[in-house]
Amino acid sequence: MGLLSKKDTKLILDPLADNNPITIQVLGICSALAITAELKASIVMAISVLFVLGVGNVVISLMRNIIPSKIRIIVQLVVVAALVIIVDQVLKAFAYELSKTLSVFVGLIITNCIIMGRFEAFALGNGPWRSFLDGVGNAAGYGVILIIVGFFRELLGSGTLLGFKVLGDPIEKTGIYAIGYENNGFMLLSPMALIVVGIIIWVQRSKNKALIEDH
Amino acid sequence: MSNRTESNGYTILFAIGMVVVVGSLLAFAASALKPNIDENKRLEKQQNILYAMGVNENDESSANFVSTEDAPQLFEKYITKQLVIQGDKVTEDDQAYLIDVKKEQANAKAGLERRLPLFIGEKDGKTYYIAPIRGKGLWDAIWAYVAMDENMVVQGAYFDHKGETPGLGANIKQRFFMDDFIGEHLKSNGAFKGIDVAKGNADPKNEDKTDNEVDAIAGATITGNGVSAMIKSDLKLYVPYFENLKNN
Structure with missing residues (x-):
């Protein structure tokens, strides 16, 4: 395989389907509700x-042996908040237009449970390269669902x-409005994001x- | 985990070290980038004001500003006068566009007299009076630049927001919403009435320009109410100026 061993490939591909952070682990639902009313916002958030x-997974992974376990959650929070704010400031200074598009997302990224979840579950126990792959894989799995939900909500809600x-x-x-079709305004409201995610979960399972899961 | 990283002393030292490192990193980034950020904000204000009076690079459907390189020259060319209105006093000030509306609103609340900036632009023989307004949306601040003629009929508007929901409230900065305001009357029968962002509007194509209403965005009720409210409260303050203008 060259660059990626079989195990490494699994790190990236698993979260895309069988271990998807949204549909299987049910993390990151809050931001999936908040920003999927249009496709563009979903794509920006995914990226x-x-x-x-x-990046965060790599930083946490590099620090994993020196982080005191009693305050590890706070350390994770500080790392991700600092990262996001620095990026936001740099964008504001050099790519102002882009930063305006992203400003809404800053708070949502910091509090995204997927990020904390991967720091805690993976980066604290694995090396930087594998942590990087795990981060990319999980973010991609999250992004795919976001884009699917955004696609249907924008298409059916706003046409x-x-x-x-x-x-x-x-x-x-x-x-098609000529033959009596109407936009479904309900698709634009947050409950429909949950219902669309629910349908994806149903189809997938x-x-x-x-x-x-058996109960 | 080794025992070394478990002791209280280490934990406290780590916490202090982390706060110092991250704190100074952020402080450094903020102060090093501040001149650039301020400059971007200044140019954006000029672009916004020009946009409201129709100096922009709009194509068929999307809103586009003039480029940041051209903004200062165009601003100089089209904006002929910048006024500061304070009570009955009207003074000229070529830095009026830098007045922070948020601060002025806070001053007004504290009992001080609010300074109202007004920009007068000339384009194709027509005079535009452009006023900045500011209010609250659902999550955070919303603001706008509204260009009017001497009868307080809207000639153009630029809306913006800090953190409204993408796809819903954030759509106030889309053309389909902003363009609805063009031609809309702020007065009704000679008295100031404002413009309502109305739900269940019987005029979705916005053909009636004297109904003091534009069509609301589905799913963005609170942002829309915020727009109506800031138009009512902030533009009202300019009414005496326009009355004077007519009488002289």
Whole structure:
């Protein structure tokens, strides 16, 4: 395989499906609700988390032998908050437009349970390279679900994708609006994010019975 | 875990060390980048004001500012006067656009007289009066620059927000919302009424420009209410100026 051993590949691919942070571990739901009303925000959030989780996991992994276990949660929180704020400041100074798009996400990234979860469950016990792969994998798994949810919410709620009116114009009654189709405004409200995630969980578990927990 | 990292002394030292390192890192980043950030904010204000009076690079559907390189020259070219209104006093001040509306609102609450900046722009023989306003959305601050003519009919508006929900409240800075304000009257029968961001509006195409209403965004009720409120409270303060303008 060259660059990635079989075990390393698993680190990246597992969280994409069979150990997905949202649908299987049910983490990071709060931000999945908050920002998936449109596809663009979902993509921006996915990329931001990918970056923060990848770098954060490496930093925590490098520090894992010197962090006192009594205050490890606080240390993790400080590391991720400092990382996010520094990136935010740098963007504000050199890429102002981009930073304005991201400003909403800063708070959501810091409090994202997936980030704390991976620091705690993986980076504290593994080397930097494997931690990096684990971070990238989990962030990608999170991002995939976010993008799927964002896709359906924007398409069915606003009739647009990335801001483009793909279904026609709802006010001028063109495209499929001409035959009486209406946007479902309910899709834009947060409960529908939960329901869409629920449907994804249902589909995933009915395709792979091994994922169903027995009670 | 070794015993060394478990002792109380080590934990306390680690905590202190971490706070010092991270604290100075953040303080350094903040102060080193501050000049750049301030400059970006200054240019953004100029871009916002120009946008409101129609000096922008809008294409068919998206809102685009003039570039940051061109903003200072264009600002000089189109904005002919910058005024500060304080009670009955109107003074000219070419730094008026740097007045912090948030601070002025706080001053007004503390009983001081609020300074109201007003920018007068000329484009194609038409005069624009542009006022900055500020209020609260659902999560954080929202603000706007509203360009009016001498009868307080809106000629253009730029809305922005600090942290409204993407896809919902954040859409106040989208063209479909901002453009609805163009041509809308702030007065009704000679008295100031403001513009309501109204739900269940019978005029979704916004053809009636004198109903003091624009169509609300679905799922963004509180942000919309915030927009209505800041228009009512802040633009009202400019009414005496416009009355004077007419009488002279």
